[in-house]
Amino acid sequence: MxxxxxxxxxxxxxxxxxxxxxxxxxxxxxxxxxxxxxxxxxxxxxxxxxxxxxxxxxxxxxxxxxxxRCRPLSHPNQVTEIVQKLVEAVEKNPEKRWKDYDFKELSMDASTARRQFKKRFGMTFVEYARARRMGIAMKQIRSGEAVIEAQLSTGYESSSGFRDAFSRIMGSAPTLLNQTNVLKASWIDTRLGPMIAIADDRFLYLLEFVDRRGLEKEVERLRDKKKSAIIPGHSWPISSIENELNQYFDGQLTEFKTPVFYLGSDFQKSVWEELKKIPAGETRKYSEIANAVGKPTAYRAVARANGANQLAIVVPCHRVINSNGDLAGYGGGLTRKKWLIDHENHGG
Structure with missing residues (x-):
């Protein structure tokens, strides 16, 4: 932040x-x-x-x-035709999921588009288009605006365009608020950047940094498993985790009490429970977690379960490191992982 x-x-x-x-x-x-x-x-x-x-x-x-006017997605002194055409194409149809044949329709090579975006912006064009779609959904989650206000502020001239883009991510048109199976999604600002929390009235199901790679798929997986619509809103577990996160970042809390619900296999659940046993300020190796869950040779499966965790910080997958002491991967980024470990080690 x-x-x-x-x-x-x-x-x-x-x-x-x-x-x-x-x-x-x-x-x-x-x-x-x-x-x-x-x-x-x-x-x-x-x-x-x-x-x-x-x-x-x-x-x-x-x-x-x-x-x-200033075209922030182009080089200050050079607006490439490819970049300009692709950005304009996304703005005309932000909910579109791009495939290779879509590039051919614009008379350009998909690999060229990927290279140009990656070189200039640190992300491929497909990642850019995905971020734009996610941003549309996040707009309403972040502010809780009325649908028409969110539609206008994101630049849509038609309500159908906004509704389609929102539902591609969240699984339901934002006006369908009276469905039986509904999860609430809320934006939470933290010291390490904004997070999205998704919960019902009893449990927290997802807590992730909004720029996490693969977040769109995580939301889709949650939506499918729960057979639920996801709409902007607040619930008791979201209020609880927001309060606990504030205490955590202030160095006043190390153990979260907000009730959570695990959506995973029995093995994944056993790994996640073991992660919660790691004291703040300490780390464990994948092999040590494998031994603790009674599967000493399954350290690779432990690593996969670690990566499948949908409750960042609360289930502290950031406390697991490689056998050689390296930090290894983290969905929120290695910079955040190091910060979290250092923060816990020094008590805030």
Whole structure:
């Protein structure tokens, strides 16, 4: 999360259009719903209407769309035809899931599009399109706006476009609020970035950083297993975990009490329960977890179960490391994993 001092610095750079900040940050303008580069020629917004991001992907996941004047998804001094065409194509149809034949219809090679986006933005074009779709769903989850307000703020001229994009992620049109099987989804701001929490009135089912790779599939898997619609909203478990996360990041809590529900195999559940037994400030190796669950040769399966955890921080998969002491993978990113381990080791 960007510090308050850094935000002041970024706003000053935005007002003065300082070119040395190109690529350092992007600014989302709350009143227009677009995000820009620091040197955008448009009239500068008030500071309270600005939201700053270190990457374009973060801005997309926060539901901002790229500015048409400064084109933040293009090189400052060069707007490639491929990048321009693809960004425009996504804005015309944000709910679209791109396949190789879609690139052929635009007379371009899919691998070329992937390379250009990866080189400039640190993500492939398909990842960009996915982030844009996810951002649309996150917009309503984040603010709990009325459907029509969320539709207009994301730039849709038709309600069907917004509804389709939302339902692709969450499994139900946002107006269908009276279904029997409903899960509530809420946006939670934390020191390490925003998270999404999904729960019913009794249990927390999912807690993940919104920029986690594969989050869209995790939501889809949860939706399918529960046979439920997911709508923006709050419930007791969400309020509980939000309060506990605040205490955790303040160094006042190490064990979470919010009731959770595991959606996994018996083996996965046994691994997740074992993870919760690891004391804060300590780490375990995959082999040690395998021994603890009575499957000493199943350390690879333990690693897969670790990666399938849908309750970040609460089920502390970040406390598991490689046998050689390396941090190994983490869905929220290795930087966050290291921060969490250090935070717990030093008591906040």
């Amino acid at each position: 960007i510090s308050s001092e850094r935000k002041v610095e970024f706003y000053k750079a935005l007002v003065e259009k300082k070119t040395e900040y190109e690529g350092v940050f992007y600014v989302g303008v709350k009143t227009t719903g677009v995000f820009c580069r620091p040197t955008c020629p448009a009239r500068k917004p008030k500071e309270e209407n600005c939201e700053f991001f270190e990457t374009a992907k973060q801005a997309l996941l926060a539901s901002f769309r790229p500015c048409k």
